[in-house]
Amino acid sequence: MTTLHVPDMTCQHCVATITKLIQQADQNAKIEIDLSQHKVAVEGTLTADALVALLDDAGYTPAVI
Numbered sequence: 001m002t003t004l005h006v007p008d009m010t011c012q013h014c015v016a017t018i019t020k021l022i023q024q025a026d027q028n029a030k031i032e033i034d035l036s037q038h039k040v041a042v043e044g045t046l047t048a049d050a051l052v053a054l055l056d057d058a059g060y061t062p063a064v065i
Helices: 012-025 048-057
Strands: 002-005 030-034 039-043
Touching: 002 048, 012 030, 012 039, 012 048, 039 048
Parallel strands: none
Antiparallel strands: 002 039, 030 039
8 A cells, every 4th residue: 555645735625626637547446535634555466666756647636655
C-alpha cells in the first residue's frame, strides 16, 4: 500500500477528483482517503512514482509518506 500526503486536497470535490483519477489508471485499486489529515492510501498496481505523477499532473502536490 502506498500512502501519500496531499496538502492541497481540501474538500469533497478534491476527494472525488483524486478517486476518479486513480480509478481511471487502476480500476481495481483500493483507495482510502482521510481528508482531515490530507492522506490518500492506495493498494493496487500503480507504483508510488506513478501515483505522484498522476496527482501532480492534475495540479496537486503529493508526497509519499
